[in-house]
Amino acid sequence: MRIGEVFCPGVLHAIEAKDGLLVRIRVPGGWIEGTQLRVLADLTRRFADGSLEITSRANLQLRAIHQRDLQQIVEGIRSVGLLPSPRHDRVRNIVTSPIAGLDKEEVIDPRPLIHQLDRQLRAEPEFANLHPKFSFGIYGGPNRFSRDLDDIVLQATESNSAAHLHLFLGGHSSGFAVKSEVAVECILAAARTCMELAHECCVPARAKAILGLPGGLKRLTDALSHLPMVPAAAPPFKVSDGLLGMYAANRQDRVNIVPSVPLGRLNPEQVDFLAEASEEWEADLRLAPWRGVVLGSVSRSVADRLVGALNSIGLSCDGREGFHGISACAGITGCEASLADVRRDAVSIAQRLAGEPVPLRWTVNLSGCEKQCGRRRGATADLVARPTGYTLVAEGSLPASDCSPQVAIDAVVALHHRVLSGSPAR
Template structure:
């Protein structure tokens, strides 16, 4: 039997202690109150549920509802004990099928899968199957909160997110198994895709030396032993290695034609902030559901073409961005002050002009989609997208702008900081 060997040039160091990534059962106590993270497998959420969650954010917290880089939602400013109320409401709406698996349900999927005809496979049924089987396995409740699954329908949009366990659909009704963002060369029939993913996740739990190992990339022997475990249970064939696509820098934005004659609208959400007004507009415009994306955006699928013009007006009036070349697209920020005690600056306020939020909409235009820009309140760079990113990092007396480890600018002049970041993101 051929043996596939995967290696990581610089495997990350093991962490001290278990992963404390927040959920809704165990929240993180930040400077501005409790932070609860709601997992939305595959990003698909009924529009009525989005509206309900926005209302709970106002009632139970400080009103802030944020999109994360894993297409999940988080609420901030929760009072002590508010998570108990939130948990019960999520359970009533079917959004928390298992309290034990609250933090384990990190699942990305191609947001337009099965709608625009571009993928090799509609992965939505696979996401539903994974979530059901994951929640039925007591063992997998022990997965760390940062462990990530992904289902790429073949277009290459989420395969580059470096998920711990992922599948990339191939044209021959098979899928490529990816571990820690690398192609294992193991090919499985579509019918075995979810089983293969679950076997790999179980093998990760068995093979990690202690709770300080949170990701597949951190395993001492790398991902290769997990491939052996999957092959031992399912067989599969070893194929020619495929090139795993790089992370899509901005995701879908604008109008997308669906194969059924209907239309989807993809909107970028500046700084990932879903205000109550934005949630109201999204729920009103949506046909039935919204699809959250890992680029801190939202897709509204299944719209009828005659309703498109009014939908665009309402979305742009709410500050959502429908132009992929807008300077607002791809700008993100960590929590910053005052919500985080470690932050050195109010990075969201400082980034808001670059994201177009201050004026309600972005101004100007770029010649082409640009690199993401991430504003960080400290060197931890929480929430930073993977891949080629322009970093704006707060220091004691200003900011440092970097790209690919190269210093672009350092100083306290905010206009100069924004200008340097804007120039760096369009360099080719």
Template sequence: MITPSQLAAVAELSASFADGQVEITSRSNLQLRAIQQQDLNSVIQGLDSAGFLPSPEHDRVRNIVTSPFAGLGFGEIVDTRPFVQELDRRLIADQVLAALPPKFSFSIDGGGDWFARDSDDLTLRVVSVDKTHSFHFVIGETLSGFCVRIDEALDCVLEAAKICLKISKEFQIPARGKKIASVPQALDRLLDGLSSFLVACPSPDSSTLVAHMPVGVYATHQSDFASLVPLVPLGRLTAEQVQCVAIIAKECEGDIRLAPWRGVVLGAVPKHSISQITEHLEAAGLSFDAKDGYRGIAACAGSSGCDASLTDVRRDASSLARRLAGRNAKPGWTVNISGCEKQCAMRNGATAELIASSSGYGLRINGQLIASNCSLDSVIDKVAACQAEEPFEVHL
């Protein structure tokens, strides 16, 4: 969640001290690139003034995730926004928790649609038993088989984070949920330490996981309001586009959420303003019909932003998007384009994976190697055929 004034501040900092672009990451954060060393202090001061650094000691471990549609709809059972805000407040008030690993993450799932991303270290997932709501406690991807009462959920998850730090020292393993869950003695130690909070309960329904990238206008709990979800090509906005979103959100008194599909949600927008808003955003290059070819395409920084990349994957991703433009994108169909074998920006389960090499691209479709050392034109042909479900040749 980000305010219009904060978003406008980021746009101004990017235009003044970075490359004029603002990237949305798969953890729903913002990233600025190409900042010069002599400008770093000015950027930090600008971020601090905008309210982005309420606790410098905890800044790298304040990773709290919930649905971008929290409080708006999508089958939600519990509005998770108050839990997120209170967890953040209590996290930064506790100096012990500043020792958590930088990528340690919490997630709070209020039910309804949950958008695919990497597993989090500690998760609370709502379940309903006998018309009473509780949170199922999840470590990494492991369902614990236990629930915690709604009013004790934050006490439980904060205590769990502290126990993770102790387990890390006792067992000499990283203080990460997936790692702890993979060591039976460590997992038992964690659950024993939380026994006063936990009660046995059924597992939550996992059928709500959504892999596609929402685009368009969506209904909310309030009949006179809607949520607007423009398509952000490659998760990258120009400073001018960011300013446009900030101005619109301020004028219509909507709220802004960054999303794990590297996009943005304008929530609680008055329905009478939708046509005007979508017209302004489309004029700024942010579409609502998903026919610009970019839906489902993700790419790393490429050679323009990373020395390890072997080619300009953003340019190549744009070439692929132009080829796919005008088609009805299939929900759940995804492409990931990486500039090297490290695949830093790789999402889980991409339909098509393009990996650059010194002599072309390698291509995997649904995990199967289809081609090696392929030219860009050839690999685009194969990806386009895959999306259209047409036959294509395999070259190894």
């Protein structure tokens, strides 16, 4: 077990944060079982800060761990199968829609491809050297959230009644699509080529960096020319509204339930409840890349009861608790670099907005410094702490700088009212 070796954490690569050690657990596809969540709830209660944090790649992290307890945390995580390959501890970013396989609008069910990709990544030692931030996305249908950070993405699209998966590299269309049968081979070949070119050209092993090399895109696609790829126009990038509440699933008697998770943190009571609900009502439990959760494929007959119970433990299904769409980095309690108590300020904004409807696509990022970890692009507002105060960028312009927390909070609340008056709410 190594500590603080590089910045990006894993289970066997705990990093030192301001509040103690932090470990991050790979959860490919965001698929987690109730029994696993229960064990994590127990671990965070006994050895961490009592919460489970969901990351923007639908992984999990525990923080504020003492060195003396680290081994017990690792053993607990291992005991529920969340450390299947120690070598690939940090090769963990496989992202998909949190309602994959349960979505009425999907072109294909991407789950078998994700399982296959995960298995093959773990089977090949060379992929243990992938950059820890290297990220794969496989989407079977419409985009359910905005994400352009992934290195290699396949997105299903339908043309002439046949399903293909369009290949994106570093956020750009490759101009090609593949069939499902060769999808994983294509992804692995692209990842391998990224690693080789990065090594050869001394750039970070990320698809975006490779694309920045002269002829980078061509070199990447040439390396895939042995595969049966067809030239294809990129499918239009259209994000359907971020999910919140109750949605029809692909089975008539089932629904998907999407609560809001305040600042992406679950407390042990919430974790226990989700674990219990997934077992008692056979819900399909998923972590979502908007730092949330989904209870998928729930019987319609129990859905209202379940929504009521979620509301009562602070996991609101209508977003009117004020937190929906608001995200904050670790802030002053968790990060030495933070120049403001962004989590406290995020709570203040949520308290001011409580009881109000949520505008569509309402997103606010609060960052403790200019690094802006976990920032979602295209947010309605970005609040960034600087040595002279907060800077607010709202809808692409800069309406406030060097302001106090109170002024910044007032400005976000005013923006909320303005957006709400000009656009439909949920």
